[in-house]
Amino acid sequence: MSSAWTGRARATDDDIKELVAKLQSLLPEARRRSSGRTSAAKLLKETCSYIKSLQREVDDLSDRLSDLISAMDDNSAQAEIIRSLLS
Amino acid sequence: MHREALAGNPNPSRHLQALHFLGALARINKLRARKSPPSRRATALGGRRITRAAYAAMAVAAGPRRAWSRAILLGLRRNSIAKPFLIKKRILKPHRELRDVGSRAEEMEFGSLLDETLNYIHHLTAQVGIMQKIADSLCK
Numbered sequence: 001m002s003s004a005w006t007g008r009a010r011a012t013d014d015d016i017k018e019l020v021a022k023l024q025s026l027l028p029e030a031r032r033r034s035s036g037r038t039s040a041a042k043l044l045k046e047t048c049s050y051i052k053s054l055q056r057e058v059d060d061l062s063d064r065l066s067d068l069i070s071a072m073d074d075n076s077a078q079a080e081i082i083r084s085l086l087s
Numbered sequence: 088m089h090r091e092a093l094a095g096n097p098n099p100s101r102h103l104q105a106l107h108f109l110g111a112l113a114r115i116n117k118l119r120a121r122k123s124p125p126s127r128r129a130t131a132l133g134g135r136r137i138t139r140a141a142y143a144a145m146a147v148a149a150g151p152r153r154a155w156s157r158a159i160l161l162g163l164r165r166n167s168i169a170k171p172f173l174i175k176k177r178i179l180k181p182h183r184e185l186r187d188v189g190s191r192a193e194e195m196e197f198g199s200l201l202d203e204t205l206n207y208i209h210h211l212t213a214q215v216g217i218m219q220k221i222a223d224s225l226c227k
Contacts, residue, residue: 011196019202026205051207064135066134
């Protein structure tokens with residue numbers, strides 16, 4: 001979505017419903033309420049938790065990549081990175 | 088209100104994100120090679136450098152049109168790891184927290200906030216996927 005959005009009129013209720021549905025579909029299975037109605041506050045709270053867990057994953061993967069790269073000698077690390085680029 | 092604008096923007100810039108991140112990784116690796124042998128502290132710092140590279144890649148891929156990517160790009164210039172969303176641990180008011188942190192001082196309308204959040208999640212999950220693939224290929 002372009003930044004032109006912020007200059008436009010407010011989102012309609014339908015727009016918001018659509019966005020909320022999209023958000024709900026992104027949340028992990030375990031967090032979705034099967035009983036249908038989720039309050040906005042709950043949805044936002046779960047969204048916050050989900051984002052936090054994703055950010056934690058990025059941190060963990062960063063540490064893992066750091067270990068992996070330092071464990072390899074210079075040439076093979078560069079080679080692997082380039083190989084990832086090409087695949 | 089354009090219908091296509093509500094798509095939540097399924098990350099067509101994934102390639103750019105991956106390329107940017109790989110480039111940063113190669114640079115980090117070069118720096119590390121110069122300072123061998125690596126100390127334990129160096130490895131810990133390396134992790135943080137990679138985290139910064141991850142968020143930079145996300146922000147570049149998303150472009151300057153997003154409040155969250157702007158926040159990252161500005162934060163990186165100040166040489167800190169910027170996590171525009173969810174810096175506070177306690178969620179007293181999720182709506183306000185997302186709004187305040189995601190939009191900085193700007194007033195953000197709820198629809199925009201949701202859309203920004205969706206876009207941020209898309210790029211975050213893309214980044215996790217990219218890093219996972221690289222880690223797997225480095226393991227082989």
